[in-house]
Amino acid sequence: MTTxxxxxxxxxxxxRGFLYGLGGTALALPFLEGLRPRKAGAADPDRPRFAxxxxxxxxxxxxxxxxxxxxxxxxxxxxxxxxxTTTDADRAVSELAEFADKxxxxxxxxxxxxxxxxxxxxxxxxxxxxxxxSDDPMGNKSLAMGESVDNRIARExxxxxxxxxxxxxxxAMGGYINEVLSYRGPKDLRPADRNPWSVYTKMVGITELxxxxxxxxxxxxxxxxxxxxxxxxxxxxxxxLSSDDQDRLQLHFDAIRDIxxxxxxxxxxxxxxxxxxxxxxxxGQDDRMQIIVKMQMNLIALAFACDYARAATLQIGDGNDGxxxxxxxxxxxxxxxxxxxxxxxxxxxxxxxxALGKHHRIDREHGKMFAHLLQRLSMYTxxxxxxxxxxxxxxxxxxxxGVGHSYNNIPWVCAGSCGGFLKTxxxxxxxxxxxxxxxxxxxxxxxxxxxEGGPVDDFGDPGLEPGVIDAMIAV
Numbered sequence: 001m002t003t004x005x006x007x008x009x010x011x012x013x014x015x016r017g018f019l020y021g022l023g024g025t026a027l028a029l030p031f032l033e034g035l036r037p038r039k040a041g042a043a044d045p046d047r048p049r050f051a052x053x054x055x056x057x058x059x060x061x062x063x064x065x066x067x068x069x070x071x072x073x074x075x076x077x078x079x080x081x082x083x084x085t086t087t088d089a090d091r092a093v094s095e096l097a098e099f100a101d102k103x104x105x106x107x108x109x110x111x112x113x114x115x116x117x118x119x120x121x122x123x124x125x126x127x128x129x130x131x132x133x134s135d136d137p138m139g140n141k142s143l144a145m146g147e148s149v150d151n152r153i154a155r156e157x158x159x160x161x162x163x164x165x166x167x168x169x170x171x172a173m174g175g176y177i178n179e180v181l182s183y184r185g186p187k188d189l190r191p192a193d194r195n196p197w198s199v200y201t202k203m204v205g206i207t208e209l210x211x212x213x214x215x216x217x218x219x220x221x222x223x224x225x226x227x228x229x230x231x232x233x234x235x236x237x238x239x240x241l242s243s244d245d246q247d248r249l250q251l252h253f254d255a256i257r258d259i260x261x262x263x264x265x266x267x268x269x270x271x272x273x274x275x276x277x278x279x280x281x282x283x284g285q286d287d288r289m290q291i292i293v294k295m296q297m298n299l300i301a302l303a304f305a306c307d308y309a310r311a312a313t314l315q316i317g318d319g320n321d322g323x324x325x326x327x328x329x330x331x332x333x334x335x336x337x338x339x340x341x342x343x344x345x346x347x348x349x350x351x352x353x354x355a356l357g358k359h360h361r362i363d364r365e366h367g368k369m370f371a372h373l374l375q376r377l378s379m380y381t382x383x384x385x386x387x388x389x390x391x392x393x394x395x396x397x398x399x400x401x402g403v404g405h406s407y408n409n410i411p412w413v414c415a416g417s418c419g420g421f422l423k424t425x426x427x428x429x430x431x432x433x434x435x436x437x438x439x440x441x442x443x444x445x446x447x448x449x450x451x452e453g454g455p456v457d458d459f460g461d462p463g464l465e466p467g468v469i470d471a472m473i474a475v
Contacts, residue, residue, distance in 0.1 A: 057321035095367030119405035123398035124180025130460025172284030177319020339402025436460030
């Protein structure tokens, strides 16, 4: 058990050492240390800022060749709830009409580097890294040659106790290409967690549960929230604790009690925990896809509200997402094949009836799922607004289009101003720039700077032109 000492005081058990030293269930200090009052003032440079990237595969239904535009608004410029529900009602982004004044839609960026034998893998390698694609390995096994934007944010802004970004997944892993998003560095792909129950228990530090307790949770006879409460009460009653340790633990206990009666950083209600526990056996089943996505989004919002992590990714589907989406009670063909418009993962096959319409419906489904994330981020209030106002949530894609596997005009749908740094209620064209400039802008929005104290300009491959996208910046 960890101890500390000072010249004038007897050794005592530290709060961290004691909590982790008990074994069995333990309450995670990274989570608890985030339970603190938020600083006032939207312009406060120390106010936490957050970024989440939700990735869709297989491109979107934007104009290409003979295919019509079905994704973006009809015109550049202001985006309003009225425009999205009338003029642009036929476009996929209309699913976000409720949040029109929070949106920043960015077209006109491109991936700078070619894929190396597989368009899907090469796009996944670049989407959050803006780095070259590896020569070895290559093809569907290719990797990015640099870190991803979520890693940069977490590395510089996360609390020391929780240095990693939150890296989540929903859907099957077919083995051809699985995770694609989060990189610690060159060729260092971070695995993602696709089980919400696992994510939650890691966040609150409930580890190594006895099998009997797991059975009780599965049978919904034991409350996970009660496990946390009972753990803290047991610690408080221990005769081994000094008065200082009791005082420290009381602060943690008070924090948990406070967040259960206030909305800020509220632990999930038991009904939601029951739903997550019911998914303990989730292993990528298609018919659970949308359910798992929403659970993962709920956890991202909780992590931000508690300042557990400053950056998160959620990958929906594997590298060439073959999910058979269930939309309005109808089971669709495999999404990857829909994006090719044929019953094939290659270049030849029988045509899929109304494949364009089906792809558009899947785009809309991703819009609806993204809207759920925005609703959840908006649920947590701060002293000056909501967590969404302190964040930028990004709906992205590792291809521009499905049929052409294009790397031009990669779609970025952003929501939240990151404390007023980003423009909102707007649809802009970046002018065909390399997408490292998009990420430089996002990194600047969350509060990072270059060595001179100005906007970040060095993200991505060092051979790319530095800079930001001025059309995105409000301040």
